[in-house]
Amino acid sequence: KQEVTQIPAALSVPEGENLVLNCSFTDSAIYNLQWFRQDPGKGLTSLLLIQSSQREQTSGRLNASLDKSSGRSTLYIAASQPGDSATYLCAAMDSNYQLIWGAGTKLIIKP
Amino acid sequence: ETGVTQSPTHLIKTRGQQVTLRCSSQSGHNTVSWYQQALGQGPQFIFQYYREEENGRGNFPPRFSGLQFPNYSSELNVNALELDDSALYLCASSPGAGTSTDTQYFGPGTRLTVL
Numbered sequence: 015k016q017e018v019t020q021i022p023a024a025l026s027v028p029e030g031e032n033l034v035l036n037c038s039f040t041d042s043a044i045y046n047l048q049w050f051r052q053d054p055g056k057g058l059t060s061l062l063l064i065q066s067s068q069r070e071q072t073s074g075r076l077n078a079s080l081d082k083s084s085g086r087s088t089l090y091i092a093a094s095q096p097g098d099s100a101t102y103l104c105a106a107m108d109s110n111y112q113l114i115w116g117a118g119t120k121l122i123i124k125p
Numbered sequence: 126e127t128g129v130t131q132s133p134t135h136l137i138k139t140r141g142q143q144v145t146l147r148c149s150s151q152s153g154h155n156t157v158s159w160y161q162q163a164l165g166q167g168p169q170f171i172f173q174y175y176r177e178e179e180n181g182r183g184n185f186p187p188r189f190s191g192l193q194f195p196n197y198s199s200e201l202n203v204n205a206l207e208l209d210d211s212a213l214y215l216c217a218s219s220p221g222a223g224t225s226t227d228t229q230y231f232g233p234g235t236r237l238t239v240l
Binding site for chain 2: 018045046048050055056057058059060063065103105107110111112113114115116117118
């Protein structure tokens with residue numbers, strides 16, 4: 015059974031810093047790994063999707079990597095801004111095409 | 126703005142009651158998935174519909190049921206509400222078939238409180 019873990023549960027950094035969020039999964043048989051952002055009381059916004067055959071994806075200041083052999087994905091945020099404050103969730107699509115989610119990392123960027 | 130809408134935004138019910146939550150998918154999206162997100166946790170997959178047929182189900186009891194309509198709208202029905210059903214309910218639509226690896230587009234959710 016696939017399990018997805020995100021560490022840390024919360025992170026607070028000063029504006030302008032680069033940071034890395036971590037996601038680990040127990041079963042390497044995944045179709046893709048996705049990163050989402052969730053603002054308080056809101057739905058989820060897709061940030062990046064890495065197919066199982068890919069190693070990384072980039073969008074603006076965001077870069078996500080995938081290492082299936084070690085069961086890890088990271089989300090790198092460059093030059094963080096207060097508007098980046100949100101909860102970031104990763105989800106692995108398992109062999110049944112279902113998304114299995116981590117509990118998220120709550121990120122606070124201090125001005 | 127994903128084009129996926131949900132209603133109502135908030136809902137308060139009492140234990141034992143029944144509730145219907147609604148979702149309107151993006152036009153052309155044939156697949157809709159429903160998730161339950163408890164406070165402080167990631168979403169849990171409830172079920173998925175593709176062209177009006179249930180296409181996959183998570184570990185939820187039968188009192189959670191759904192419908193999908195030809196006009197890209199769908200419903201989540203929960204019978205015999207329990208206190209633990211209090212959560213944010215999210216629907217997500219995607220253009221492909223249920224076995225697609227496409228990105229899903231989420232609505233803003235319905236916050237259900239069971240007293």
